[in-house]
Amino acid sequence: MQPSTHRQQDKDHNHIGALAIRHTLPRESQQLAADLLSQKEALKGHNGVQDALAQLVQGGLVVELPDQRFFVRRQSYKEVCNQYELVMVLLGYAIDLLQNTQLSAADVNSREPHSTAPDNRLPAMPCPKILAQITSDLFESVARQAGNEGIINLIKKTNDQLFYVRLCECTLLEDVEHELAVLCNLYTKNNFGKFWTFLAKYHARRFKILPEIMALL
Secondary structure (H helix, E strand, O other): HHHHHHHHHHHHHHHHHHHHHHHOOOHHHHHHEEHHHHHHHHOOOHHHHHHHHHHHHHHOOOOEOOEEEEEOOOOOOOHHHHHHHHHHHHHHHHHHHHHOOOHHHHHHHHHHHHHOOOOOOOOOOOOOHHHHHHHHHHHHHHHHHOOOOOHHHHHHHHHOOOOOHHHHHHHHOOOHHHHHHHHHHHOOOOOHHHHHHHHHHHHHHHOOHHHHHHHHO
């Protein structure tokens, strides 16, 4: 396969993946054939779109019907609970790794510069998409700094699964930008103990309103 073909497939996958995690692909009531999706999104080639959708089916973001129709899969209450819990477990492992290595701040920063993560200077009046993306970037950065590829890959997958959920959170919760600013500030200062304590409170708020979140999904 030519490099240009690989690049196009990656482009198709990334583009359709971005649509899927934001729930801008069709839902069950509005299924769309892959060839129509290819035309609508001006992507290059039906086969490339099919391959990208097949990867998203494997990742659990998209459902395929027997007649080659696809739609974004609606998550259940239990699945969202499990994803929240998985994030906590994964970040807990990452924080344990960071604390137990007993590295100096300079050593930690040399493994994964904090400049790759958001800081506590959030834009004025950030929209839900920005807040959801900052959350994903922050959690992935924590995983990367811990240096465990398994944790990194699982956090990436969970971030995708929770992206639309986090958009819904922002419509129901106040001061989400303040929460993220606190988390980013604690992270950039390597204050992982307080980071973990605040992260537990962060998720407790979301568990409390999960029925309301599910009504929006």
